[in-house]
Amino acid sequence: MNNLSVTKSNSLIDASYQLNVQAQKLVLACLGKxxxxxxxxxxxxxxxxxxxxxxGIPNARRDLYKAADSLFDAVIILKDEHEEIKLRWIQKSVKKIKGEGAVIITWTDEVVKYISSLQSRFTTYKLRHIAELQSGHSIRLYELLMRFNSTGERVIYLNDFKSSLGLSNKYPQFKELNKFVIKPAVAELNQRSDLTIKYETIKKGRSVAALSFEFKQDNQLKMDI
Known part of the structure; x- marks a missing residue:
């Protein structure tokens, strides 16, 4: 398994976007290079x-082209207290070189500013630690947690969590979000990544307002079982 690292702006990690798992892995594989x-x-x-x-993808050519097709229409939403900005990952349709089984990606100028830096506001993790993940939600949760890898703790408001995963308009009931997104993502990360995670809900009145995660990195990558 490779030992490349991915470095992303924390603004991009906390941004709102939803990519299928193949497209996320395509972006991360590019960043890993x-x-x-x-x-x-x-x-x-x-x-x-x-x-x-x-x-670690067996049907790589098929998945590569599928990821390329979905990346062009994907949108990133960056928010702060003053404005909301929508960006695209790539400037034009991904070029497929079918004779070589390859694609050429042209990043947008805006995304280039965010995707790599060695400054302290950026998060770095080993690509191999997410290579075995099968869910895009798991990859996004991994990134959200690794932004706080120095403390091993993160509290995130539920609305911000849903926004980061591109789920703002889905799962209005927390029990559905928990059943179909949070629990499966945490279970997969505990099984297949280098993180061991537990989480609790924080309530405001009778409603869940935030999620509190505690996590630690294992020295040895866990195996798929």
Whole structure:
């Protein structure tokens, strides 16, 4: 398994977006190829062989093209107290080089500013720690927690959590969100990533207002069972 690292702006990690698991792994595989000490290339090429090696995906060519198709329409929403900005991951449709089993991605100028830096406001994690994950929700939760890996704790308002996973308009009842998103993501991370996680709800009155996560990193990557 590879030992590449992914470095992302914390603004991007806390942004709202929803990508299927193949598209998330395509983005992360591309970021894993970037040396964060150098300028980020506006255009990147990744082959199905690289994709398979980086992410442990057996049907790499099919999944690579599927990920490329979904990435063009994906939107990132960055919010602060003053404004909401919508960005696109890529500037134009991903070019597929079918003879090589490869794709060429052209990042938007806005995303280039966010996706890599060595400054302290950025989060870095090993690509191999998310390569075995089968759920896009699990990958996003991993990123949200790793932003606070120095403390091993994170409290996040429920609305912010749903927004970060692109679920603002879904699962109005917490019990559904918990059953179909939170519990499965935590269970998969406990089984397949380098994190051991437990969480509790924080209530305001009778309603769940926030989630409190405690987590720690294991030195040895867990195996799929």
């Amino acid at each position: 970037i040396d964060s000490r150098t300028d980020i290339p506006k255009e990147m090429k990744i082959t199905a062989i690289e994709y398979a090696d980086l992410m």
